[in-house]
Amino acid sequence: MSKEAKTTYGIHSLLSKRWSPRAFKKQSISREILLSLFEAARWSPSAFNDQPWYFIIGNNNDKTFLGIFETLVEFNQLWTKNAPVLVLSCGRKKTQKGDPNNSFKYDVGQAVAHLSIQATSHNLYVHQMTGFSPEKATEVFEIPDEFEALSVIVIGYLGDTAILDPRMQKPELAERERKSFDEFIFQDKFGKKSNLLTD
């Protein structure tokens, strides 16, 4: 089975090979490799170079891993228990100047994308989730008001689908799907198909 993206226009293999599995090996990630993922996030761009991303890293069932795990919805607990690393991503709601930062979520999303692509270069897989309780995470990790918990990120090496709960095996093996280009690239006005598609 290949989950590689079925593209019309070729894209770099680091982008086409990335997908979000649920079956992970228990195998640990070396410290150097794990830090390279956060190095990638670190060099991501952000509005006014504010770098509004923060990561709480749980590794190999340590206290932080278990703390993040307990914020997850039950469905996500079923499969994440096998992974070696769970990360809670947070964003800073204000700029360094103290004004509201309207793009902090956008910038944290970018940083996590950079992290994911670095992960792919190490044959690691990343699965991001919003299925967790930000309130619980705020309590467990004493997150100050100025910051917001945004996602939980699972990182690990690809495991055998057979280890999954049966209802998760079908999506794990299914082809990946995306909208067609004419649904999201436009010109002249919102909703009008780009000429790039017809030229």
Added chain:
Amino acid sequence: MSKEAKTTYGIHSLLSKRWSPRAFKKQSISREILLSLFEAARWSPSAFNDQPWYFIIGNNNDKTFLGIFETLVEFNQLWTKNAPVLVLSCGRKKTQKGDPNNSFKYDVGQAVAHLSIQATSHNLYVHQMTGFSPEKATEVFEIPDEFEALSVIVIGYLGDTAILDPRMQKPELAERERKSFDEFIFQDKFGKKSNLLTD
């Protein structure tokens, strides 16, 4: 001059070579290459695969390019006029089910990161901006209420710094800077430095 990221832990060259210049060549981007950037964005992950990203693409001074250009703050107009492509990124505020989507900005940011990395693979550079008027963009491109204009993205080949307004030349040549790891990777609680940094 190299703007390559000064990393402690090695990262993939597609990530370390990416930066956000202001000096662009007038040189056009071929249709195939330009579409590969949006193909990369298309295969980005999103919460519940909602794919909340939408792009209005201005190319080679066409009507859309000029429409996006007029939404920019004056400082950004000074340098973007040389670039071949300006893109307005938008996000959908609601999920496909009609509920508020708390991660639409995060997901659009990720899609633009994937676009940027595909651009780097073609030796293209991307500079994202929040220095534009979302209100004006909403009016010019008739963006419906359910969507929000998030960023303007400049795409092109790297140009000569000498073409820039003198006050932009210094940052264009300066070394890139980022926070240190202990400021953004934590364990046990928010703000407590990760053991990965001391082990």
